[in-house]
Amino acid sequence: MHATATPAAITPRAAAPERMPVAVQILSTLIYGAFAITAVALAFVHFWPAGVALAALLGWRGGFVPQNFTQINADEIVAQVRALGPEARDRSSGNASFDAYRADTLRRLETEQQGFEAFLTRLRTARDQREFDAFMDERALTARKAHTEPDAAPDATGADDHGAKA
Secondary structure (H helix, E strand, C coil), rough: CCCCCCHHHCCCCCCCCCCEEEEHHHHHHHHHHHHHHHHHHHHHHCCHHHHHHHHHHHHHHHHCCCHHHHHHHHHHHHHHHCCCCCHHHHHCCCHHHHHHHHHHHHHHHHHHHHHHHHHHHHHHHHHHHHHHHHHHHHHHHHHHHHHHHHHHHHCCCCCCCCCEEE
């Protein structure tokens, strides 16, 4: 009896791996990089030989690279990245009713956003005008006080305006 490999006997690792979306690859690479830099920095701080060893290990490993990276076509990556962009949302879903609803909702939201931004502009303008008016009133009051204070001070000689002593 010889053991033969049958399709049912193929292990999950031997099967073609499921492709990871580009967004997941990018995010996991960034997270791995942040972890690696932090780990190496902490290792250097606590015990420098461990930091050197960890930096060498992570540098030798080459960072996070998906196992099926060599199988990914560059055109596929470009297509997946473009699917994440803003122009992808303008494509039809295939359901005319949903597309009409989505277009109407987006139009309504954009109108509401413009109205809200106009409201905020008016609110800021009114607040700025109140602050400016308060500043000008305070400035005018200060100027009036400065103008009237020298006249209100009594004469140091004790004489009135006509030269007679009191």
